[in-house]
Amino acid sequence: MVQNEIDSVKHSADVVVIGGGVIGLTIARSLAQRGAADICLIERASIGREASFAAAGMLAPQAEANSQDDFFRLASRSRDLYAEFAASLHEETGIDVELDTTGTLYLALTYHDLVDIEKRYEWQAAAGLAVEKLTQSQAQQLEPAINSSVLGALRFPLDVQVENRRLLSALTNSVAQLGVSVMTGTNVESLNIEKDRIKGVQTSRGFISCPVVVVAAGTWTSYLKFAPPLQKPPLVIEPVRGQMISFDARPQVTHHVIYSPRGYIVPRRDGRLLAGSTSEHAGFAKQVTAGGISTILQNAQEIAPSISALPIVDTWAGLRPRAPDNLPVLGPCDEISGLFYATGHYRNGILLAPVTGELIAEAIVAGVTSPLLGPFSPSRFDLVRA
């Protein structure tokens, strides 16, 4: 139980944040740091046990980017906030979130892969981004365990990784210290609206009156009802299942985060090596499947064949929250005053947490919506009121 978890039902708050994943926690923290008072974070089950717990913690906007678009700018900004984010959390809570700055490698293992990484190298180098092109022997020298049939690689020195479960612990401690009220085991059932304004939320433990609500409910966003009801749901966020494997890799097999176009491996400081992942439309089923594990094993061994000898210590699956256009949904809802969305982070919620926290809190406290949020506005979807 976190320090500020409350058992009694709150009847009012200045801001209610729905969802205790990395996004809800980071927003609650940023709001408190900006002086917002009486923030209540409501979590249906336990804090930080859904997608944010399942993630691999890669902070890699460059590794898979094919252009310098709005999403790339947002993601790069967030990655660049991480050093300060991690340091301040360490200072506040004593928890080291293990921000590892070794960097990320992206391997070409087929001629098709090689053509793809050449293109990526060209646009990123031309844009002045930090990217290095490695020959086969340079890549092998850097990471001797990689597949000897590697044809070339890119190294992204600024694409890094964080231990996302430690991050969740640090954020949980931080919001408690900052005085955020945290209600776990409490389901938000509906958002109550009067004359196009938020009036409060109906929860499984009673009604909480509040003028501002932030929806950070991840893949369950579409289940939130409106009272009175909308003609159709404002947002369709669907779950995309990702499975993961953790190996005991002491001593570590590799030092960088290493991608291929088919999979990735992530070395952790404690000797675990994570391998992922799958992208499956399996509804809300969080099972690990034989087929999923077999695919991940195959792709991980393609990156570093010696993985085949490692003991598997854990497997799990999580649900990535995906909007219809694969982009996050961020900012105020134009149709309902006091309603803000921070959802649909899909494959990049850990990466996008600092920028989401900063910009959503700024929009609420200062009433200023950053131009960075413009392309991700909820108003790009059709919201029809009752």
Ligand SMILES: Cc1cc2nc3c(=O)[nH]c(=O)nc-3n(C[C@H](O)[C@H](O)[C@H](O)COP(=O)(O)OP(=O)(O)OC[C@H]3O[C@@H](n4cnc5c(N)ncnc54)[C@H](O)[C@@H]3O)c2cc1C
């Ligand atoms: C296998 C896998 C690997 C990934 N790897 C990476 C990676 O390397 N880097 C990266 O940046 N991202 C990665 N992601 C994506 C990232 O995990 C997600 O984008 C991110 O965790 C989303 O955070 P969230 O807080 O929105 O959602 P969640 O962590 O799912 O939190 C949402 C919370 O809201 C709560 N909730 C929902 N409805 C209600 C309600 N009505 N009332 C109260 N509470 C409610 C839920 O119980 C949940 O705790 C990965 C995801 C998966 C599954």
